[in-house]
Amino acid sequence: MHEQSLINNLLDKIQRLAATEDGRLIAATLRLGVLAHISAEHLREHFEQATAGTSLEGLRLHIEEQPDIHHPEAQDIILDSLEFERADEC
Numbered sequence: 001m002h003e004q005s006l007i008n009n010l011l012d013k014i015q016r017l018a019a020t021e022d023g024r025l026i027a028a029t030l031r032l033g034v035l036a037h038i039s040a041e042h043l044r045e046h047f048e049q050a051t052a053g054t055s056l057e058g059l060r061l062h063i064e065e066q067p068d069i070h071h072p073e074a075q076d077i078i079l080d081s082l083e084f085e086r087a088d089e090c
Ligand SMILES: [Zn+2]
Pocket: 003, 042, 046
């Protein structure tokens, strides 16, 4: 799978989900399968490059590495959750 299109798909998904929420998006959590052919560090680099200058710049990224090669998501990068900061929590 091409890394850049994978990252772009992920960012599209994050932006679509963020648009349905009131709060400001502050963090995203990804689950990275051990067979996904990309390291967490490398994924983070691509993410930071891809979000630079966009509305997602500076978004905190948590990457949970999923180490089991027999796991059904072992080859995938899954968007696990998004964190929002709500105005009424300030
Ligand atoms: Zn790369």
